Amino acid sequence: xxxxTCCAALLLAAALVPALAASRTDAADLRRSGLDFxxxxxxxxxxxxxxxxxxxxxxxxxALWRTPAGTAATSCADCHGEARQSMAGVAxxxxxxxxxxxxxxxxxxRIQRCRQRHQQASTWPNEHADLLALDAYVxxxxxxxxxxxxxxxxxxxxxxxxxxxxQQRLGQLNLACQHCHDQRAGQRLxxxxxxxxxxxxxxxxxxxxxxxxxxxxxxxxxLVGVRAQPFTSDAPEWLALEAYLALRAKGMAVETPAxxx
Amino acid sequence: xxALPSLGRRPLLLAAGLLCLQTRPASAVSATLSLQQxxxxxxxxxxxxxxxISLEIAELVENGNAVPITVRVDSAxxxxxxxxxxxxxxxxxxxxxxxxxxxxxxxxxxxxxxASGSRPRSSxxxxxxxxxxxxxxxxST
Amino acid sequence: MxxxxxxxxxxxxxxxxxxxxxxxxxxxxxxxxxxRPDGFGNVVPRSLVTHFECKLDEQKVCxxxxxxxxxxxxxxxxxxxxxxxxxxxxxxxxxxxxxxxxTRAIAPA
Numbered sequence: 001x002x003x004x005t006c007c008a009a010l011l012l013a014a015a016l017v018p019a020l021a022a023s024r025t026d027a028a029d030l031r032r033s034g035l036d037f038x039x040x041x042x043x044x045x046x047x048x049x050x051x052x053x054x055x056x057x058x059x060x061x062x063a064l065w066r067t068p069a070g071t072a073a074t075s076c077a078d079c080h081g082e083a084r085q086s087m088a089g090v091a092x093x094x095x096x097x098x099x100x101x102x103x104x105x106x107x108x109x110r111i112q113r114c115r116q117r118h119q120q121a122s123t124w125p126n127e128h129a130d131l132l133a134l135d136a137y138v139x140x141x142x143x144x145x146x147x148x149x150x151x152x153x154x155x156x157x158x159x160x161x162x163x164x165x166x167q168q169r170l171g172q173l174n175l176a177c178q179h180c181h182d183q184r185a186g187q188r189l190x191x192x193x194x195x196x197x198x199x200x201x202x203x204x205x206x207x208x209x210x211x212x213x214x215x216x217x218x219x220x221x222x223l224v225g226v227r228a229q230p231f232t233s234d235a236p237e238w239l240a241l242e243a244y245l246a247l248r249a250k251g252m253a254v255e256t257p258a259x260x261x
Numbered sequence: 262x263x264a265l266p267s268l269g270r271r272p273l274l275l276a277a278g279l280l281c282l283q284t285r286p287a288s289a290v291s292a293t294l295s296l297q298q299x300x301x302x303x304x305x306x307x308x309x310x311x312x313x314i315s316l317e318i319a320e321l322v323e324n325g326n327a328v329p330i331t332v333r334v335d336s337a338x339x340x341x342x343x344x345x346x347x348x349x350x351x352x353x354x355x356x357x358x359x360x361x362x363x364x365x366x367x368x369x370x371x372x373x374x375x376a377s378g379s380r381p382r383s384s385x386x387x388x389x390x391x392x393x394x395x396x397x398x399x400x401s402t
Numbered sequence: 403m404x405x406x407x408x409x410x411x412x413x414x415x416x417x418x419x420x421x422x423x424x425x426x427x428x429x430x431x432x433x434x435x436x437x438r439p440d441g442f443g444n445v446v447p448r449s450l451v452t453h454f455e456c457k458l459d460e461q462k463v464c465x466x467x468x469x470x471x472x473x474x475x476x477x478x479x480x481x482x483x484x485x486x487x488x489x490x491x492x493x494x495x496x497x498x499x500x501x502x503x504x505t506r507a508i509a510p511a
Contacts, residue, residue, distance in 0.1 A: 038323060039319045039321065039322065039323065040319075041318075041319045041322075041328075041329045042323060042329075044329070045329060050410075050412040050426045051329075051426070051477065053327075053428060053430075053474075053475040053477065055410055055428070056408045056409075056410060056428060056430040056475060059408060059410060060408060191321075192323055192324075193323070207323070207324035207326040207327045208324055208326060210326055210327065210432065210433075210473065210474035210475065211432075211474070211475075261323030261324040326473060326474075327473035327474070328473070329477075351471055354470070354471050355437065355470075356469055356470055356471065358467070358469040358471065359469055359471040359472065360466060360467065360468060360469060360471070360472060361466065361467040362464055362465070362466040362467075362480075363462075363464065363465050363466075364462075364463070364464050364480075365461055365462035365463055365464065365465075366461060367458045367461055367462075367463045367482050367483055367484065368463050368464055368480065368481065368482065368483075369422035369481045369482055369483035370422060370481060371422060371424065371481050372421055372422040372423070372481075
C-alpha cells in the first residue's frame, strides 16, 4: 500500500511539517489526508454522497438552515440566503478570531454565537445532533477548497499552545501526538494504519462511533487512547489543538463530511 | 450466501423459507449451527451448486463496525431466469444470518453492466466478524 | 428534530420506461444489537430494524430481512425497472414497533 512505501519519507516529514505549514510550494508536499490511508471501499463511502452516511446529518443541517429558531424566529437562511453561495469558503477560515467576544472561535462556536446573538436561541450542548448537522452542512459548502486559516496575529498564542500540546507527552502511555502522527504516520497501530492526523474532514462519520462526531470528540478519543485524562469539555486546549491542526493542514482540501474508521 | 435462479423451484423454496422463519426461535439458536449447516438447512435438501454469485468485500477492514459489501448474481432477471432470493450467512458472529433479500417482478438487472451478463446487484453494510471469515466460497442452487 | 427518524432515498434523474435504475436507501438507525456494553458495563438493549420492503404500486420489488449483523444506519441498494409512472413505497419495520415509511413518485419518460 502506498502509505507503507512513503513511511520513510514521512519520518523526514516530521521536520518538514512546520515549514510546510508556512508555504506549500517549498518542497514536494508530503502531507496526505486520512482518506489516503483508507481502503478503497471506505474511500468510496466518503466520495459518493449517495453512500456517505454523514449525509443523514447534512440533510438535517439543510433543513435546520431554513428553520426559524429562537425568540427572534429567524432562520439562518433569512440572513445568509442560500448556504451554497454564502457559506462557500467560510469553513476553510476557521478557527478564527471572534471580535465581539474577543476570543478565538471554531465553526461550531460561530454557529452557536449566531444562535445566541441573532436568533435569540439557546445554544446546543457539545455533540448535539443538530449542532453537528449544521456544522457539517456549513462546512460541506467549503468541500474541496484549500484550508486557509486566517493570517491573524491574535491567533498566534493559541496556535503556539496547540503546537506545544501536539508535542507534549501525555497519559500513562506517555506519548505525544507527534510520536504517532508525525513520526510514525504510515506505520500500523494494532493493525490500523496511522494517518498523519490532518483534521480536514470534521465533523466526520467514524465507523467506530457509527455516527457523526466533532474533532473534539476524536481528539478526546486519542487522549483516552494514550490513557490520559481528557481535558474538560469547555477547556481551551481543544481549540488550541484545532487551531494548530488547521495551520498544519493549511492548503489541504476540506473534506467535510469525511468517513473515517 | 445463496441465490435461487430457477423459477420452477420457487413454490418449494418459498415454502422452505417460510418454514425456516416460522420454526426458527427468536433467540440466537443459529449460533450453534455451522455455516454449512445453515446453508443445508436453508436449501432443504435441494442441491447447492457453486457459481453465478460474487461477493465483493475488502479482505482487510479498518473497522468491523461497518463493512460495505456488494453481492452480484449472474442473471438476466427476465421471466424465465430470475433471482428470487439472496441470502448472506456469516461464520463468526453470534448469529449466522446477515441478510435475506427476496425479489419481486419489478426487481431488475443493472442496465449499465458489461456485455458478459446482466446481474442484479445489492449492497449492504454488515457488522463485525461477518462474511470476511465465511466467504471464499460462493453458493447457488 | 434529533429524535425524528431520518432517511436518504436516492433515485437517478431522467428515468426511462423499461430501463432499470438503481435505488439507494439509507436509514438513520443505531441498529443496537443487544450485545454491546456501554461505558458502565451495562448491556445496551437491543433495538434493531428487522425488515425492509420496497414496493412499486403495491407490487413487491424487494423484501429484506435484516439481522444483527447489519451495521448502524443501514444502507441498501437494488435495481428496479418501471414501465409506467408509479409510486415507490419504502418501509422499514423494527423492534419496539419501529416503523418508517417513505414514498417517492416516479415518472419514467
